[in-house]
Amino acid sequence: MKKDVYVTQPFLPPLDEFLPYLEEIWTSKILTNCGPFHHRFEEALCQHLGVDHIAVFTNGTLALVTALQSLRITGEVITTPYSFVATSHSLLWNGIKPVFVDIDPETLNLDPQKIEAAITPQTTAIMPVHCYGHPADVEAIQTIADNYNLKVIYDAAHAFGVQDANGSILRHGDLSVLSFHATKVFNTFEGGAIVCPDIKTKTRIDQLKNFGHVGEVTVVAPGINGKMNEFNAALGLLQLKHIDEAIAKRRVIDATYRERLKGVRGIRCLDNNRERIANYAYFPILVQDDYPITRDDLNQKLKDIGIHPRRYFYPLISEFPMYRGLPSAHKDNLPVATTISRQILCLPIYPDLPLEVVEQVAEFVAGQ
Structure with a gap:
């Protein structure tokens, strides 16, 4: 980049x-x-x-x-x-x-x-x-x-x-x-x-x-x-005068990621079909076990080329010192959240993000 x-x-x-x-x-x-x-x-x-x-x-x-x-x-x-x-x-x-x-x-x-x-x-x-x-x-x-x-x-x-x-x-x-x-x-x-x-x-x-x-x-x-x-x-x-245009641009980025990452082994894109009107606030992917490298390795490789995704949300709230002593915070009580937090990676998305950059990010993720 x-x-x-x-x-x-x-x-x-x-x-x-x-x-x-x-x-x-x-x-x-x-x-x-x-x-x-x-x-x-x-x-x-x-x-x-x-x-x-x-x-x-x-x-x-x-x-x-x-x-x-x-x-x-x-x-x-x-x-x-x-x-x-x-x-x-x-x-x-x-x-x-x-x-x-x-x-x-x-x-x-x-x-x-x-x-x-x-x-x-x-x-x-x-x-x-x-x-x-x-x-x-x-x-x-x-x-x-x-x-x-x-x-x-x-x-x-x-x-x-x-x-x-x-x-x-x-x-x-x-x-x-x-x-x-x-x-x-x-x-x-x-x-x-x-x-x-x-x-x-x-x-x-x-x-x-x-x-x-x-x-x-x-x-x-x-x-x-x-x-x-x-x-x-x-x-x-x-x-408020600009928000509809900003969300429309986010929608295009979301669609581009989905098209380019469709069928990539080990990458799951979250569905957004539960809402009649979405805002495309984030573009999270799950880096699953059958992907060639780990989530953290992919995160670092992206950073190495100037792309800075975020692991939203890792670690879990329940793993921070002020919460982890609570009985409900034990990871055995939270198996899904624990697994997801170790797979999640949010890719860049914002209205002014050029589509050629979106294409490059998706191509990099697909090419590992």
């Missing part, structure tokens, strides 16, 4: 389109505290995503922490070991015990068939992830939650714009949490959001993200400073 290629690169709109937004901020001198861009961005997001209420945050992790607080979750929460650590860290920050359950070998999402056996009298909620933007089995998870009177909070960090047969995947569960980090399909540099089912829930979340303030002189909860500032909100408002 003439220039190193990384697993992702943030999409940014033309700078000259952003300047008028900055001029508005300079004129108003409102930089934060839920200013005009903050409100405009929330309204535009609701319209774009097809949801009724949304609260934007300074990042997705604080949104997860606040989502748990807003529902007053305590005790134990069933979740996946196959995710970014923010998923389970948000539980620890709230004094909640994560209980890890294995994943489905096809979707790589939380396996509903394993959830019931992990429920105890201390279980209060389930926190699944729509991994790589592919929907979890929302119907089965909701049935279990209803049977045991549990809350469901979706870590939907990967799932911006994803729809199932009936609309936005974000409408499922009690709350869904998005990330707008620079590495995501839709970014505001840093940012996040909670999709809320009703105005009462949104009002409580808005209070919690603003130190628990209600009006000027009353504080009703031990909230946090999770407010999105005006710069991030303005960028998000502008990004």
Whole structure:
């Protein structure tokens, strides 16, 4: 490669389109505290995503922490070991015990068939992830939650714009949490959001993200400073104008990889046919035992030629020091997740990635 290629690169709109937004901020001198861009961005997001209420945050992790607080979750929460650590860290920050359950070998999402056996009298909620933007089995998870009177909070960090047969995947569960980090399909540099089912829930979340303030002189909860500032909100408002084009470019890259890697022995591409509208957030492959070299060898060989894939998600969350002492973290309880984490490799995908580079990456993988 003439220039190193990384697993992702943030999409940014033309700078000259952003300047008028900055001029508005300079004129108003409102930089934060839920200013005009903050409100405009929330309204535009609701319209774009097809949801009724949304609260934007300074990042997705604080949104997860606040989502748990807003529902007053305590005790134990069933979740996946196959995710970014923010998923389970948000539980620890709230004094909640994560209980890890294995994943489905096809979707790589939380396996509903394993959830019931992990429920105890201390279980209060389930926190699944729509991994790589592919929907979890929302119907089965909701049935279990209803049977045991549990809350469901979706870590939907990967799932911006994803729809199932009936609309936005974000409408499922009690709350869904998005990330707008620079590495995501839709970014505001840093940012996040909670999709809320009703105005009462949104009002409580808005209070919690603003130190628990209600009006000027009353504080009703031990909230946090999770407010999105005006710069991030303005960028998000502008990004919405370009997001459909960016996802369309991702779709072409996804299709190119699939065509070039079809039939390559030992390489499995994950299906994306479970969603009516996909966002092509990642392009994960599984490097299986019948591939000529190991996943780690392929990872290193790609790096040697200037291609930098990522082993999302390796190691498992359950293998990190703060979690591996939990009974549910033992690898014998997580055979599928353990195997997948040692096979997974996410290839570069982002809107500005040239198709000739995609072809070269696929050719290299196919040629080992």
